[in-house]
Amino acid sequence: DAGVTQSPTHLIKTRGQQVTLRCSPKSGHDTVSWYQQALGQGPQFIFQYYEEEERQRGNFPDRFSGHQFPNYSSELNVNALLLGDSALYLCASSLGVGNEQFFGPGTRLTVL
């Protein structure tokens, strides 16, 4: 039973560039949430996708956007990268709303 997978593992970008991160949910799960975790802090909620729609959004600017595909996989896009966007980006999947969320291994983004 495959768990949550994310790609790429690591990514280095420069300021102003754009990045796309990918996530495949755990088998049987239909809801994907994205979180940003800065060093030494707890994860911060970015947004959540269910039935291919953004259902909830955290306090992140419009530079952060996403998508969910019919197979429940998801992408996170970040435009106009800033140094402060350097963080571990985590994808979590769950079955429906309000249930336990399981995290993927994360993508470490470094913005130079």
Next chain:
Amino acid sequence: QKEVEQNSGPLSVPEGAIASLNCTYSDRGSQSFFWYRQYSGKSPELIMFIYSNGDKEDGRFTAQLNKASQYVSLLIRDSQPSDSATYLCAVIKAAGNKLTFGGGTRVLVKP
């Protein structure tokens, strides 16, 4: 006031002892409570969840919830060096499914 608060630690515990971690939350409407373990450089791993007042035990872990006091705790019995990690408390409020995390408590189990 932060929505979810944890003591950052480090909490130093002798091997074999009980580690006690605490978490408080501000939204009285919070409904679901989770404990995640995160090793350095890794992603959070779900170890416990609790929805109702009282205790819930799973192996060496016990979660305790007191909604009246807006308090949730995690006990780790017979602590092992492999338990050394950061423990994240997270809550889900009544409206929505997003996890709101505390800053985490770093636990060090010394042989």
